[in-house]
Amino acid sequence: MADFRYPPDCEALRAEVRSFLTRAMADADAHADHRDLTGLAEPFERELHRQAGARGWLGMDPLRQSVFDFEVARADAPAIDTAMTNAGVAVSMFGADRHRDLLAAMRAGEVEMSIAYTEPGAGSDLTALATTARADRDGWVLDGVKSLVTGPHKADLCCTIAVTDPDVAPRRGMTMFLVPMHTPGVRVVRTTTMNGWDLGEIHFDGARLGPEAVLGEVGGGWRQMAMALTAERSGVFLNGFARHALDLLLEHVRTTSRDGQPLADDPVVLDEVGRLEAAWADAERLSRRALWTATTEGAEPDPALGSMAKVVASELQQDIARTALELVGPAALTWGPLFGGGADAADTTGPADRGRFGFEVLERVHPTIGAGANEVQRDTIATLGLGLPRRRA
Ligand SMILES: Cc1cc2nc3c(=O)[nH]c(=O)nc-3n(C[C@H](O)[C@H](O)[C@H](O)COP(=O)(O)OP(=O)(O)OC[C@H]3O[C@@H](n4cnc5c(N)ncnc54)[C@H](O)[C@@H]3O)c2cc1C
Structure with missing residues (x-):
């Protein structure tokens, strides 16, 4: 029976990353840049990458890296699109001696x-x-x-x-x-x-x-690109975003009443958050299985697992955002930026008032398209995973 638990050293790393991110993100609101995907200004992001690089957290082995990626996503920290996550596989697998300094700078978080x-x-x-x-x-x-x-x-x-x-x-x-x-x-x-x-x-x-x-x-670009793209898909950081959104929804449910009744007393609400929690546990386990299969010696390779993990995790993100819209009601139609929500932000009481659910609804459209559209991933599952014939063009 496979054991997909992280070993103790990975859990120790998780604790270290969490405490680092709590400190590093404490004044993030003062560095907002709404035009950037991270919601944060470039100097802030670069500094965070340098600090993560100095701790050896960029370009670790896949298991440890997955711990870092999950925690970073869960904390809305701007360290998903580091040079190592974007191009680390391609440069480390296919780079020549002349790329050694570049790779070192990527690992140190000194280059984007x-x-x-x-x-x-x-x-x-x-x-x-x-x-x-x-x-x-x-x-x-x-x-x-x-x-x-x-x-x-x-x-x-x-x-x-x-x-x-x-x-x-x-x-x-x-x-x-x-x-x-x-x-x-x-x-x-x-x-x-x-x-x-x-x-x-x-x-x-x-x-x-x-x-x-x-x-x-x-002339080898196609093969190289295909290998680099496959390595990108385990769904782990998507699960980190999903965990965060689900925690915010739970916070809303625990702290909000409607017509004098706590939301947490509503059986429909309990049914929905219970369903999402089960779906999250499912997605997380699938990602771990994909990771374990890819990293454990002797494990039978399964070319469809990465695609499955990506499909499930990205669709879960949309499910959480849609469900939040239904449970939160009109307040979820208010949009707020990830950081620096403006002068009124300090007076707000919860994620719905900060416009976070409106943000989620719009933001979580793209994970099913980026890193290989889900329709194409499903084709991969059917053909490479199930052995069904490829469609003829
Ligand atoms: C937020 C975001 C960030 C991105 N970042 C990057 C980046 O940094 N670098 C980069 O190079 N690219 C990036 N992309 C691009 C991304 O990889 C492409 O959007 C994706 O590969 C789909 O390509 P397309 O948009 O051209 O859609 P198309 O390929 O035109 O597809 C359109 C629709 O047709 C469907 N479709 C296409 N082919 C098939 C098929 N064979 N079977 C069934 N359905 C099919 C698709 O699923 C989709 O629904 C990003 C995209 C997004 C949304």
Whole structure:
């Protein structure tokens, strides 16, 4: 019988991370930036990354990293999109000796990085990529547009992929590149999401790169990107966000009355929060199973588990947000930012007054789309997991 409990050293790490985050986030409201995904200003985020890096918490083994990611998400702390989470797998697996210093800086939290794979005409189907990198003297010239990129406005580099050989099948003609964002011909256009923060487009207009910009093998980009994306999916940090939202809903239920009756006395409310708690426990166990299977020697590999964990965790987030909307009522239609809710924030009494549930409803739309849309993940479960035939195009 498999035992998915974290070993004592991981639990000790959890306690340490929690206490660090309590201190580090204490004055977060004073550093709000509503246009950033984290809700916080770049200097605050960078400092937190440096402090986490100095403690050795960026780029740990997958089990310990999952503890850190969960706690960070649960605390709304801006350390989900670190360079290590975004591009750590790609750079550590495919980087050459010349990338050693970069990897060290990523682990130290001293460098910020975006991943830029998606394009306006290529999301789920990345074989349709149109960005090209043309060989030029000893380097490359990059042309094209990447879209829906998280955090390019604050990144030092992006990890991207482009067609380097248009004459072979797409899967054999792509190459990954690490592009310094200050390179002439690289331009970021910020686009606002429906929750008020910005994703970005990266425009490459004849951006000249040296030979050192290649990550891994020329022509090996597709395989590398697929490996890096698979490693991204265990659902652990999504479960951290879900735990936090569920705790806020429980706080609301415990502290709120409607028509003189405590919400906690309403059997419908109890039924719903009980259902969500069971669903959370399910999602969390599935993520652990995915992690254990991927990290335990001798465990039978299961290529569908990561996809299952991602689907379940992301849909749970939406379920919690929708249920909160129903249980909280009209107050859940009020929107508030993650941090720095304005002058009235100090007078408010609970998450509903701070507009948190309105924020959740809008925010949790994207996890079912990002990191591989859930419809595509379900295809993976059906084909790789269940062995059903792939659909013919
Ligand atoms: C908040 C957010 C952050 C993101 N951050 C990044 C980032 O940092 N870097 C990056 O490169 N990208 C990023 N993305 C892009 C993300 O990876 C893509 O949105 C995703 O891969 C889907 O691609 P698409 O948006 O082009 O949708 P499409 O691929 O056009 O899909 C549209 C719809 O069709 C469905 N569909 C497509 N193909 C199939 C199929 N084979 N079977 C069934 N249904 C299908 C999809 O599920 C979806 O519902 C981000 C997206 C979001 C929302």
